[in-house]
Amino acid sequence: GQNIDQPTEMTATEGAIVQINCTYQTSGFNGLFWYQQHAGEAPTFLSYNVLDGLEEKGRFSSFLSRSKGYSYLLLKELQMKDSASYLCAVRDSNYQLIWGAGTKLIIKP
Amino acid sequence: IAGITQAPTSQILAAGRRMTLRCTQDMRHNAMYWYRQDLGLGLRLIHYSNTAGTTGKGEVPDGYSVSRANTDDFPLTLASAVPSQTSVYFCASSERGGTGELFFGEGSRLTVL
Numbered sequence: 001g002q003n004i005d006q007p008t009e010m011t012a013t014e015g016a017i018v019q020i021n022c023t024y025q026t027s028g029f030n031g032l033f034w035y036q037q038h039a040g041e042a043p044t045f046l047s048y049n050v051l052d053g054l055e056e057k058g059r060f061s062s063f064l065s066r067s068k069g070y071s072y073l074l075l076k077e078l079q080m081k082d083s084a085s086y087l088c089a090v091r092d093s094n095y096q097l098i099w100g101a102g103t104k105l106i107i108k109p
Numbered sequence: 110i111a112g113i114t115q116a117p118t119s120q121i122l123a124a125g126r127r128m129t130l131r132c133t134q135d136m137r138h139n140a141m142y143w144y145r146q147d148l149g150l151g152l153r154l155i156h157y158s159n160t161a162g163t164t165g166k167g168e169v170p171d172g173y174s175v176s177r178a179n180t181d182d183f184p185l186t187l188a189s190a191v192p193s194q195t196s197v198y199f200c201a202s203s204e205r206g207g208t209g210e211l212f213f214g215e216g217s218r219l220t221v222l
Contacts, residue, residue, distance in 0.1 A: 031209070033208075033210065033211075035211075041215070041216075042199060042213035042214060042215050043152075043199070043213050044213070045210040045211065045212075048208040048210060087151070087152070089151075089152075095209075096154065096157075096167075097152075097154070097211070098151075099152040100151050101149060101150055101151045102151065
């Protein structure tokens with residue numbers, strides 16, 4: 001079956017760096033997405049990786065290794081507003097998105 | 110403001126009743142989706158539509174139906190609601206090309222008693 005694994009919850013300190021991991025087993029691969037979801041709100045797009053390597057976008061970076069079925073989202077200079085759930089999703093060979101359950105990130109002052 | 114509008118934002122419904130969740134987008138996206146989100150689970154696809162006039166079943170389609178009469182509207186109907194359909198429902202849309210990132214509506218919180 002298809003599976004996306006990511007930690008349920010992580011805690012980090014304001015101003016620090018945190019890495020949220022995502023491992024996947026899917027039928028084919030056509031890209032990996034990271035979304036941010038604040039409590040009670042809709043998910044919003046953060047990043048997209050389809051080739052191996054690091055994609056940097058401001059304080060956020062996303063890394064992909066297709067051979068290892070692995071990605072991570074790196075958040076630098078953490079701010080209180082970064083407290084949210086981070087969702088990893090993989091697009092499979094049928095171009096359908098398979099979603100992880102999300103990682104709830106708690107930022108402490 | 111361009112985007113996706115869902116209605117209602119919240120609804121309490123008696124079991125057995127019929128309910129339609131509305132979704133409208135003004136971005137002219139070809140593809141639209143309905144997901145449900147439950148605590149501890151990833152987003153689960155209920156139904157999707159790749160283009161107006163076509164629909165497909167997702168991971169959890171039972172008890173739900175959709176229609177896509179035009180590009181902008183994609184309503185989701187629960188013919189006879191059951192308590193297990195208590196959830197937060199998100200409508201989303203995407204373009205066919207590019208990254209295909211999803212744009213989500215604000216969600217509809219449905220409670221079936």
